[in-house]
Amino acid sequence: MAVQRMDNVGIVVDDLDAAVAFFAELGMELEGTARIEGLWADRTVGLDGILSDIAMLRTPDGSGRLELAKYHTPAAGRPEPAAPPPNTLGLHRVMFAVDDIDDTLARLRTHGAELLGEVARYENAYRLCYLRGPAGIVLALAEQLG
Structure with a gap:
């Protein structure tokens, strides 16, 4: 099955x-x-x-x-380090497709989101970024171009 x-x-x-x-x-x-x-x-x-x-x-x-x-x-444990880098073994990140990456980032920053690098362009296809959200999780955002 x-x-x-x-x-x-x-x-x-x-x-x-x-x-x-x-x-x-x-x-x-x-x-x-x-x-x-x-x-x-x-x-x-x-x-x-x-x-x-x-x-x-x-x-x-x-x-x-x-x-x-x-x-x-039981109380949840905290990972070491508290904010592991994106290349840590295990669940890597959760990615979301968005229609406007700049607007989405601005709104999420008011909720504590921190950009890990910068918004980058992949060819003429996407604008992408990684950010840290609640409980230190890493999210990725992708805006399709054109």
Whole structure:
């Protein structure tokens, strides 16, 4: 049997409200929120005593979703270093196609986004950049040209 679809990407954050606001500013739509706890959650994740709040957001076209999670117990650990570089092993980044990269960056900066390098041009096809968002995650933005 083959994979049916990629359902969502999960990101653990320390401030759920701020992360939801950040991704809403990017243009994602909040589907809903839930409190997660109980034996089924412990068994699924492999941790004991889980108590977390989650928010599910989707892209405007409905093709992609992010699940943001704030763990109350057990407390989330912090990676070392706190803001790992983009070439760290593991989840690399999440990329979003945007219609105006400059406008998107300006709006996200009001939510704490920091550009990692600069906005660069790839041939005559794209303008691209990496930025650091909530909980230190790395996002990439891509604006198609022409």
